[in-house]
Amino acid sequence: MLKQTADYTIAIVDDHPVVIEGLRILLQGVPGIAGMHAFTTGGEFMDWMADHTADIVLLDIMLPDVNGLDLCKDIKLASPETIVLAVSNQAERSMILQILQNGASGYLLKNASAAEFRRCLEEALSGGVAFSREVREILARPGRAELKAPATLTRREKQILQLVTEGKTTTGIAKELHLSPLTVETHRRNMMQKLEVKNAAELIMAAVQRKLL
Amino acid sequence: MLKQTADYTIAIVDDHPVVIEGLRILLQGVPGIAGMHAFTTGGEFMDWMADHTADIVLLDIMLPDVNGLDLCKDIKLASPETIVLAVSNQAERSMILQILQNGASGYLLKNASAAEFRRCLEEALSGGVAFSREVREILARPGRAELKAPATLTRREKQILQLVTEGKTTTGIAKELHLSPLTVETHRRNMMQKLEVKNAAELIMAAVQRKLL
DNA sequence: CACCCAATACCGGTTTACCGGTAGAACAAA
DNA sequence: TTTGTTCTACCGGTAAACCGGTATTGGGTG
Incomplete structure (x- = not known):
């Protein structure tokens, strides 16, 4: 259920200018986006957050200055309504689960297609959790951690x-x-x-x- | 879902011998009862509990020696599988709610009919919570305490x-x-x-x- | 019988929680 | 403008939690 009134503010946080430009172009085709802001460090973004809000944050979780997990949590603490989509170029099961634990609404690999980006965006906006294809595959195979016997109490x-x-x-x-x-x-x-x-x-x-x- | 194999052990805790006899007779007609044990004080009963178990306890919550609420909790702590039915000759809303909070599976007034006792027994055994008619009426009218506005956090x-x-x-x-x-x-x-x-x-x-x- | 687990109990030490206040600044509503 | 709420911050003290160990007892089970 995307809003009919088109006015989402999107923030992109990624230390690679190339990726920022790529995402910017990729998202230009999406209706309903009112503004786009880009940041190359977590610090820059948090400073901006102090007196602005974003509806969606595309967050590279491998930033030079701060830990992506912490940053995600900080964003959700400061502004629980903001939807955070984790973006990364590598997908490790435990990392995916951790960032979801910290409030992210999805996890995308940078090699995902434009269509996939848009689909995930819509999915997240409608309250769901969205993953790009490869990420879904990784999540599908159960990790060892989940298999460990549930602790039993006397x-x-x-x-x-x-x-x-x-x-x-x-x-x-x-x-x-x-x-x-x-x-x-x-x-x-x-x-x-x-x-x-x-x-x-x-x-x-x-x-x-x-x-x- | 009463067990087909008839072997429930029932304990009656009530300081009035008359009530004990009444309950004993009333329950004789019920199939599936293997043994009945009666106690006139909470202390006596807890001593017995140390090396026996009861499937069902009919507990008078106005005992001379111990507080009925505490006793109920102690029973459930010592033996969580035991079903406790509170029995009393007066029904006050907050008391009913408190004893349920402490693990009781039902609340019966002593003036309840034999049929009602049996119905409540079955209901409790099948995992439910059972009340005699008057008790249901009291529960039906909302208490003031429940109406107070839920605390809101900033x-x-x-x-x-x-x-x-x-x-x-x-x-x-x-x-x-x-x-x-x-x-x-x-x-x-x-x-x-x-x-x-x-x-x-x-x-x-x-x-x-x-x-x- | 040897072994493990559950349950019981202890010591000494550091860190945190909890309680009783008080109080200034920002802001919004009446 | 006064009032109320929220958020901020402090002091001094007591109680409780948490940590690192160690140790004995009584039931089961291989």
Whole structure:
């Protein structure tokens, strides 16, 4: 569902002027674009963002000055409505997943065709997540990381996790379960190790996301 | 979906012997009950629970020795598979909601009919939540508490909450947003006040449950 | 029997969270 | 213009979390 009123502002962030020009030309054929702004570093772009907004950002994630993952997150934090499409010339599974985790709405290889760029743009604007062909292929084959057995918690651990999500303190939990606070802390630490998180906040989110309770 | 093989163990916890006898007789007509055990105090029952299990507990929530809400929670913590049906002779909206919050699978008034008891039992066993007629009526009329406007968070607060759910520390968030750690803490505290929670764990759960992110 | 896992418990130390305030600046609405 | 909200920032103190270990016990299982 592209807006009928044609007024998207697009920002291109890429350290290669050639790519910028290529994208600029490629996007000229697309209806509904009101303005295009190009930047060759992440810093330049963030400065511009301080008093402008973009509807779409085509973001090269291999910039000289800043890490693409962080920049993507910063953009989404500063302006959650902005749609970020990651652009790169190499596609590695974990990188794709990470940038999506950081709020990107798609991942495009630079060798994608003009048609593909337009399709992804529309897809992202309509609220979806878009990938160019090669990227889809990479995502299709399951990574090793996803195959690893889901951490399983013991009965006691689940009990304690439940109480942790209720905001109980270690000593409070210990009283409720008639245990030493030290024991409760040990369980808590074991869970954090199992789930590969480093504090209670992440522990709770892991529990929620993986429906461990 | 009641089990075809008839072997449920039922425990009755009620400080009135009359009620126990009443329930005992009332349940005799129900097929699929293997054993019935009665207790007049919460303590007695928990002692028994230490080396036995019950499939169903009919729990009077107005016991002399312990608080019914806590007891219910303790039962579910000790044995999450056990189904607890709260039994009481008075129904107050907030009490009903609280005990459900603590894991009960239903709420029955003592004046409920035998048929109603059996219906609720089946309903609870099949994974549902069951109420006697009067209780349903009370639940049907919305309480004032539920009507209060959902707390709304500001843009900045949402940003910070997002990072809190990712397990970031106050100082880490401050760096990411280029703020003083003291400012971040203030925002965090304001959010906790707004959402009526008292620590980060509850804050995260509130955010998840109310889909504030 | 030897081995592993779950559950229990401890020590000492550093870092973070939480609480009780207070307060200035920017901005928008009444 | 006064009022309200948001965002910013500070102080001093207590409580709790987190980290790095270590260790004993009781059940199972090969």
